[in-house]
Amino acid sequence: MMEQKARVIGQDSPDWVLVEVEMQSACNHCDNSDNCGTGSVAKAFSAKLQQFAVPADRRYEVGDLLKLGLPESVVLKSAALVYLLPLFGLLSGGLLGQVIGGQLGLNANALAMAGGLTGGFVCWWLGKRQARSLEAQAQPIILSYLGKQVTGQSA
Known part of the structure; x- marks a missing residue:
């Protein structure tokens, strides 16, 4: 279970609470972040806030802090769709272009490159759509x- 701290910003109905989560870069959590160029760039940009509603079993007040959890399987499936599916499309599109080019007597290398790029792009687009759908269903x-x-209020 992936965990994240959230702040309550409202409660519209008794069963749902509106929360705000600060999206953090993974670069801020590494021991080498002070010596890393990527970590320096990540610190230069402000953190992004994301707001959404979560089901609640009781009433919460504005400003309350909550610990939220999201199953890791959702993140892993989305990452596999976005990264592995395009790789599969690139390889199978290239192989298909190579085979078709060889059988038709055309420039097989050019068709393999075109097929690989096309297959990679199409599979990336499909994977991205499917990942968005999967993440939208995750609660x-x-x-x-x-x-x-x-x-920080003073007396």
């Missing part, structure tokens, strides 16, 4: 209540 759940958000 984070509230794992625990973390308390109130501490603010």
Whole structure:
């Protein structure tokens, strides 16, 4: 289960709570982030906030902190669709272009390149669509209540 801290920003109905999650770059969590060029670039850009509703079993107040969970299988399936499917399309499109070019007596290498690029692009597009659908169906759940958000108010 992948976990993320979220802040409650509203509750429209008793069964759903609106939360805000700060999307973080993986570069900020590495021990070498101070010595890495990619980590420096990641720090230069501000964090993105994402808002969505999650099912709630009780009422929460604005500012409450929650720990949300999302099954890792959703992320792994999406990554496989976006990365492995285009690779499969590239290889099978190239092989198909090579075979067709050889049988027709055409330039097999040019057809293999064109077939590979076409197959890779088509499979990337299909994988991206399927991954979006899969992620839209995935619903984070509230794992625990973390308390109130501490603010810097002076007395």
